[in-house]
Amino acid sequence: MSAVIENHHDDHHHGPAKGITRWLYTTNHKDIGTLYLWFSFAMFLIGGAMAMVIRAELFQPGMQIVEPEFYNQMITLHGLIMIFGGVMPAFVGLANWLVPMMIGAPDMALPRMNNLSFWILPFAFFILLSSLFMEGGAPNFGWTFYAPLSTTYAPPSVTFFIFSVHIMGASSIMGAINVVVTIMNMRAPGVDLMKMPLFVWSWLITAYLLIAVMPVLAGAVTMMLMDIHFGTSFFNAAGGGDPVLFQHIFWFFGHPEVYIMILPAFGIISHIIETFSRKQLFGYSSMVWAMLSIAILSFVVWAHHMFTVGLPLAAEIFFMWATMLIAVPTGVKVFNWVATMFRGSITFETPMLFAIAFVVLFTIGGLSGLMLAIVPADFQYHDTYFVVAHFHYVLVPGAIFSIMAAVYYWIPKWCGNMYDERLGKLHFWLSFVGVNVTFFPQHFIGLAGMPRRYPDYALQFADWNMVSSVGAFLFGFSQILFLFIVLKTVMGGKKATGQVWEGAKGLEWTVASPAPYHTFSTPPKID
Amino acid sequence: MNKGAKKTLIKLVVAVPLMFAFGFALVPLYDVFCEITGINGKVFQSEYSDELVTNEGRPIALQFISTNNENMPWTFKPSEQVMKIETGKYHTATFYVKNTTNKKMMAQAVPSVAPSNAAEHLKKLECFCFEQQVLMPGEDAVLPVKLLVSNDLPSNIKNIILSYTIFDITDYSDEAMAHNLMDME
Numbered sequence: 279m280s281a282v283i284e285n286h287h288d289d290h291h292h293g294p295a296k297g298i299t300r301w302l303y304t305t306n307h308k309d310i311g312t313l314y315l316w317f318s319f320a321m322f323l324i325g326g327a328m329a330m331v332i333r334a335e336l337f338q339p340g341m342q343i344v345e346p347e348f349y350n351q352m353i354t355l356h357g358l359i360m361i362f363g364g365v366m367p368a369f370v371g372l373a374n375w376l377v378p379m380m381i382g383a384p385d386m387a388l389p390r391m392n393n394l395s396f397w398i399l400p401f402a403f404f405i406l407l408s409s410l411f412m413e414g415g416a417p418n419f420g421w422t423f424y425a426p427l428s429t430t431y432a433p434p435s436v437t438f439f440i441f442s443v444h445i446m447g448a449s450s451i452m453g454a455i456n457v458v459v460t461i462m463n464m465r466a467p468g469v470d471l472m473k474m475p476l477f478v479w480s481w482l483i484t485a486y487l488l489i490a491v492m493p494v495l496a497g498a499v500t501m502m503l504m505d506i507h508f509g510t511s512f513f514n515a516a517g518g519g520d521p522v523l524f525q526h527i528f529w530f531f532g533h534p535e536v537y538i539m540i541l542p543a544f545g546i547i548s549h550i551i552e553t554f555s556r557k558q559l560f561g562y563s564s565m566v567w568a569m570l571s572i573a574i575l576s577f578v579v580w581a582h583h584m585f586t587v588g589l590p591l592a593a594e595i596f597f598m599w600a601t602m603l604i605a606v607p608t609g610v611k612v613f614n615w616v617a618t619m620f621r622g623s624i625t626f627e628t629p630m631l632f633a634i635a636f637v638v639l640f641t642i643g644g645l646s647g648l649m650l651a652i653v654p655a656d657f658q659y660h661d662t663y664f665v666v667a668h669f670h671y672v673l674v675p676g677a678i679f680s681i682m683a684a685v686y687y688w689i690p691k692w693c694g695n696m697y698d699e700r701l702g703k704l705h706f707w708l709s710f711v712g713v714n715v716t717f718f719p720q721h722f723i724g725l726a727g728m729p730r731r732y733p734d735y736a737l738q739f740a741d742w743n744m745v746s747s748v749g750a751f752l753f754g755f756s757q758i759l760f761l762f763i764v765l766k767t768v769m770g771g772k773k774a775t776g777q778v779w780e781g782a783k784g785l786e787w788t789v790a791s792p793a794p795y796h797t798f799s800t801p802p803k804i805d
Numbered sequence: 806m807n808k809g810a811k812k813t814l815i816k817l818v819v820a821v822p823l824m825f826a827f828g829f830a831l832v833p834l835y836d837v838f839c840e841i842t843g844i845n846g847k848v849f850q851s852e853y854s855d856e857l858v859t860n861e862g863r864p865i866a867l868q869f870i871s872t873n874n875e876n877m878p879w880t881f882k883p884s885e886q887v888m889k890i891e892t893g894k895y896h897t898a899t900f901y902v903k904n905t906t907n908k909k910m911m912a913q914a915v916p917s918v919a920p921s922n923a924a925e926h927l928k929k930l931e932c933f934c935f936e937q938q939v940l941m942p943g944e945d946a947v948l949p950v951k952l953l954v955s956n957d958l959p960s961n962i963k964n965i966i967l968s969y970t971i972f973d974i975t976d977y978s979d980e981a982m983a984h985n986l987m988d989m990e
Contacts, residue, residue, distance in 0.1 A: 387810050455817045463810035493821050497828025509977070512832060515915045516874065516972030523835050527828060590921055 293795050302397070305389030306795060307374045312692070313396050314371025315685075319761070321363030321403065322678075326754050328356040333716075333750035335733050336743050349733035350418035351410065357421025361539065362446045363403050365673065368681045369542040370395075370453045373481045375692065377457060379786040379793065380475045382466025382802045387459040395452035402445035409435035420731060422532070425513035425524040429505045436506065440499045447492045454488035457481050466785075468804030472563060475784050479566050480545030483573045487534045487541070490577075495531040498524065522587050529580035537576045540640075540672065541569055543680030544611060547633050549784070550687050551615050554630035555622030556781040561614040568607035568614075575604050585656045594653045601651040605644065612641055627779075628702030632683035635675055635710050643671030646721065661731075664724025670717045674753075675710075682709070682760065689767055690774030694792030697767040705763060708756035715749025848918060850935050851928045859893035859956050866890075867954075870968040871900060877973045878905050879912060879940075884947070893956040895930065900948045900969065904940035910975045912938045914948075919966040926955040927965070934969060 294300045294309065304310060331352050335343045344352070374392065378385055386392050409416040414433035417423065428436060461482045465474070474482075501512040501524075511517025513524045544565075552559040559565070581589060581597040589597075615637050624630070646668040650656050659665060682705075690696050719742035724730075728739045735743065774791040785804075789797050840849060867890050869883035880903040890896045904910055914934040918924040929935075933948035940946065954965065 388814070451821055455814065455821075458817055459810050459813045462813045463807060489817055489820055490824055493824035494828040494831075497825050497831075501829070501832075515970065516913055516974050517977060518913075518915075520835070520839075523832065526835060527831050530828075530831065588921060 303393070305385070305393050307378050307386045307389070307392065308692075308793065308795065310386075310392050310396050311371045311373075311375030314367045314374060317396070317399060318364050318366075318368035318371060318681075319764075321359050321367070323757065323761070324407070325356050325359035325364055326757060328352045328359070329750060330754050332356060333747040333754075336735070337747040338744065339735055339737055339740050341734055344733070346733045347415060347418060350420075350731070351416040353731055354417045354420055354423075355406070355410070358406065358417075359403070360673070361421065361535075362443075362450075363399075365539045365677045365681070366450060367399060369481075369484070369539075370450075372477075372542065372546070372681070372684055372688075373453075373457050376688065376786060377460060377478055377481060378464070379789065379797055380478050380784055381461065381464065381469050382785050382798045382804070383460060383464035384796060384799045386456050387464055388456045391452050392456050395449045395456065398445050399449050402442040402449065405438050405445070406442040409438045412438070422528060423499075423502070424528070425502060425505065425521055426515075429502050429513055432506070437503065440503050443499045444496055447496045450488050451492050454485035454492070457485040458489070461485075466798065466801035466804060469785075472566065475545075476548040476559070476562070476565055477542065477545035480541045480543075480569055483569050484538050484541045487538050487573055487576065491531040491534040491538075494527065495535075498527045498531065501527075522584070525584045525587060526580070529583045530577075532583065533580040534573075534576040536669075536672075537572055539677045541573065543636070543640075543677050544569060546680045546684045546687075547615065547636050548618075550629045550633040550683055551618050551637075552783070553687075553779050553781040554627060554633070555619045555624050557618055557622040559614070560617035560620075561610070564610055565614055568610045571607045572604060575600060575607075579604065582651055582656070585653050586660045598651055598653045602648060605648055608644055612637060612644075627686075628697070628699065628706055629683045629687035631703065631706045631710075632679045632686065635706070636679045636683065639671055639675035639679070639713070643668055643673075643676055646671065659724065661729055662724040663720040663728045663730055666730050667717050667720035667724055670720070674717065675713050679709070679713075685764065687779075688786075689764070690778045691786060691789075691791050691793055693768050694774055694790075695767050695769075695771035696774050696778075697763055697771065701759065701763045701766075705756060705759050708759065709753055712749050712753025712756055716746050716753055717749075719743075719746045719749075848916060848924055848927050848929050848932075850932070851930065853930055854928070857893065857928060857953055857955055858895070862891035862893035862956055863960075864889060864891055865954060865958070865962070866964045867896075867898065868964065868966045869898065869900070870966060872968065872970040874970050874972045877912070877971055879903060879910070879971060879973075880905055880945075881914075881969075881971045890954065892954045892958055895951060895953045898950045898952070898967075900933065900950070901945065902938060902940065902948060902971070903945035904942060907942045908975075909939065909941055910973060911977075912940070912971050913974045914938075914969045914971045917968045917970070919968070920962060923954075923958060923962050923965045926958040927967075928953045928955060937974065 294306065295303070301309065301313060331344060332349065335341075335349055374386065412435045414435060416435055417428070417433065417439045419428040419432060423439075461474070461478055501510070504510040505512050505514055505519070511519035513519045513521050515521060548559055548565060579597055579601045581593060582601045585594055585597070646664065650659055650665065650668055686697060686702055723739045723742045726739065728735050776790050777787045778791060785798075785802060786793070788802065867888045869886060869888075871881045871883055873879065873881055880901070882901055884899040884901055888896065888898055902912070916932070916934045918927060929950065929952045931949060931951040933950065938946065938948065950967070
């Protein structure tokens with residue numbers, strides 16, 4: 279790595295550069311990890327503000343706060359920003375910070391590409407958000423951008439949306455390539471594949487999924503671009519195209535994408551439960567195999583998102599069973615987490631609280647997913663709030679709780695200070711109550727038939743919608759407390775030891791807290 | 806960068822355009838898959854075949870549905886709502902179209918079949934949906950579909966719905982038309 283060769287051999291404590299250029303030019307995995315994490319936090323707050331607009335409008339039946347057109351733009355941008363701006367960059371940030379330290383590598387394998395993959399992201403979201411101020415408004419066709427709604431009937435800003443998705447895709451692909459090259463080639467001697475920490479494993483699999491499906495997404499938006507501007511008819515029935523084809527291509531990307539957003543969470547939760555149970559993780563190799571089988575199965579279940587388009591019976595049965603099959607490896611993982619906690623000496627620090635909530639609430643989301651997998655039932659549930667409840671249960675107390683757990687768990691390593699445990703617990707309980715009050719009633723109104731993506735609803739759904747909105751405001755505003763806790767920890771606090779947590783195992787805990795700017799310049803010795 | 810890392814990098818960098826191309830390859834793959842199975846209701850033109858013709862057919866009902874896409878102003882309707890036909894025999898159904906505007910227009914009908922598993926047993930010798938219709942202001946026409954329902958039709962199907970949606974394609978460029986023609990072949 280020529281980048282870390284020093285000209286002054288007497289000066290081995292090469293620290294970060296000063297000022298803004300430190301962040302603009304940095305090739306240091308820790309700096310880039312920090313950038314990714316702060317960026318995703320900003321996007322989380324922006325996407326969250328949009329969710330507040332949505333829930334404020336749905337607080338009561340009837341139209342009160344926003345125009346229906348603007349409401350549609352809010353649901354579209356909320357989805358896109360939370361997925362591509364919130365969850366995915368947060369996981370990439372965690373990978374940047376943790377993967378090199380966990381495998382005893384000095385940095386990521388491709389540090390300059392690492393800088394590039396981060397710094398194109400703000401531009402992608404600047405373009406996407408600027409569409410709010412364009413004539414015709416921002417994209418309004420939902421985050422799934424089904425054609426021809428997103429082509430023939432789209433606002434003119436759709437072209438900017440397409441370009442921003444291209445940039446996001448390029449960023450994710452570069453990030454994923456970097457992770458794979460790092461893990462495959464830069465492990466310290468002794469870190470065998472089947473001895474790798476599970477977060478590293480989860481990211482290795484995630485990165486392969488990203489490389490496989492992000493180009494397909496890029497292809498889908500490119501076809502949209504051609505349909506809109508170059509007279510092709512990929513998705514236009516009048517010209518011999520087929521709108522259902524769009525859904526097949528989109529969900530061929532979209533289903534692996536949902537595992538991209540949950541596999542790293544599996545890795546994080548495994549570490550946290552192991553640490554705070556003060557026991558070895560139950561079933562390490564079955565955890566690895568479970569993640570691998572989930573990843574492979576994710577490529578053969580996409581059509582369960584489109585049971586109602588008129589698939590032949592044989593296809594519906596195939597996709598139903600393939601989908602249900604995923605419950606088996608997922609069940610193995612949940613079992614292993616519970617078995618790890620069984621008879622452990624558990625303490626309930628904030629990361630552990632988030633991890634336990636993850637196991638319980640993610641399982642609820644998984645079970646409603648199984649209900650949706652049943653074809654005849656799905657015809658009833660399709661496009662109702664039941665679906666909204668399902669994917670928010672796997673994404674909010676699933677992916678996002680795991681990210682929060684990871685932040686509390688590793689922040690002492692990142693900045694050398696302990697977070698305020700009392701505030702952390704308060705944040706957890708507010709979030710936990712908020713999330714459930716928001717999304718649990720959505721199961722009820724969904725089963726009762728309330729369709730998603732409408733700014734208004736029939737009177738019989740009024741009570742539960744009000745409850746849901748109250749929960750959403752509680753959850754939303756508790757995240758300001760989270761921001762405060764993180765800032766407070768960065769500024770100061772009780773100094774953390776190197777190991778930080780009593781039960782923590784792994785190479786990242788063998789270095790000082792905060793982690794020095796360069797770690798493992800010489801590979802660690804592993805017995 | 807060490808040798809191993811370079812090798813991994815090259816493999817992954819090659820994988821990306823391949824997957825991008827795969828996304829586009831899904832388009833013809835989808836068409837081929839649908840043509841073989843007939844599941845998206847697109848029945849393609851078939852040759853006349855003596856083997857399909859039989860006297861041991863059974864009676865079924867053929868229902869017709871016509872839809873105008875968006876603002877397509879033409880009158881478009883089947884001559885009969887329901888036709889009683891027999892499997893294993895060629896029949897001709899007709900649709901009436903009229904250009905109700907005062908300008909020359911071009912149209913394209915897109916077919917669909919329900920139930921979808923009937924599609925592979927539907928043999929269209931001739932259909933107005935295989936070509937475009939150009940009508941002068943006020944001009945009308947009777948459009949034929951010549952078809953046969955094979956005797957292999959699953960016995961639980963007693964009723965087939967043929968649906969056509971008519972699209973205004975007057976503004977489509979020649980390239981779009983060429984693409985369209987290629988698809989319909």
